[in-house]
Amino acid sequence: MFASKAISGRRIVLLAAGKGRRMAALGADEPKSLLRIGGEPFAARLLRQAIAAGASDVVVVLGYQADVVRQALTPVLTVDSEFVVNTRFEEDVNIHSLALALEARPGPCFVVEADVWLADAAWPVLFSSQDAGRSVWYTRGPFHREQVGGILQADSERNITDLRIVPRWAPEYEGYEKLVGVTKLGPAEADAFSARLRRARDENLRQYWLNPWIDNLAQLPCVARDLGSRGASSVNTPEEYQTLVAELAG
Numbered sequence: 001m002f003a004s005k006a007i008s009g010r011r012i013v014l015l016a017a018g019k020g021r022r023m024a025a026l027g028a029d030e031p032k033s034l035l036r037i038g039g040e041p042f043a044a045r046l047l048r049q050a051i052a053a054g055a056s057d058v059v060v061v062l063g064y065q066a067d068v069v070r071q072a073l074t075p076v077l078t079v080d081s082e083f084v085v086n087t088r089f090e091e092d093v094n095i096h097s098l099a100l101a102l103e104a105r106p107g108p109c110f111v112v113e114a115d116v117w118l119a120d121a122a123w124p125v126l127f128s129s130q131d132a133g134r135s136v137w138y139t140r141g142p143f144h145r146e147q148v149g150g151i152l153q154a155d156s157e158r159n160i161t162d163l164r165i166v167p168r169w170a171p172e173y174e175g176y177e178k179l180v181g182v183t184k185l186g187p188a189e190a191d192a193f194s195a196r197l198r199r200a201r202d203e204n205l206r207q208y209w210l211n212p213w214i215d216n217l218a219q220l221p222c223v224a225r226d227l228g229s230r231g232a233s234s235v236n237t238p239e240e241y242q243t244l245v246a247e248l249a250g
Helices: 021-026 042-053 066-076 095-104 122-126 190-203 211-215 238-249
Strands: 011-016 057-062 080-085 109-113 116-118 136-142 149-154 160-166 177-185 223-226 232-234
Touching (some): 042 066, 057 095
Parallel strands (some): 057 080
Antiparallel strands (some): 149 177
């Protein structure tokens, strides 16, 4: 692809290295990022939307079936773009994937996990000028009892006061919001976070890339923006995938 390394506030880093083992029950051996939603693969849809909304450049991190994913996504990439291959995807959760992307192209960017579904209307929120100088974590509404994973708490001005990964809902998480797998690394925090990310990766590959931010939240100020349950969704299990397909079809 193109060779330019220009730093932009509308760079997209798409994490598409994972195998998606929990999706094997669907009977497909294809990468999770290529599961079809609304007639096109998750990852292709995200990139198409991002570019249409004004993304300036793209870094895609590949791993499982890298050549297959590259072939599927290349036709969509009509802006300055680069593929990075994570050869350690089997042992990595996703922290190494993001570290590789930020080593290839440092600076502010949107980190997007390839199992995310976003409504078209979500992209103007992501690219809103009000957040041009901020780091932002995006959510899909309140944290519910049946959910697990990343959550946040924000104050009345939407500054994030707590960020964590949890194995289950608990009463103390009442009022928290559910993360959706999209984050903006702002200009003031991108370099500092990248350094912390690399140190954490070198200590333990078996962790999520958001752990270094959780551990350094006081030094990495950020705000929350809610895309709503109709604006964003993450798919981690076959049941969630089938539910989303049914909802969109209906």
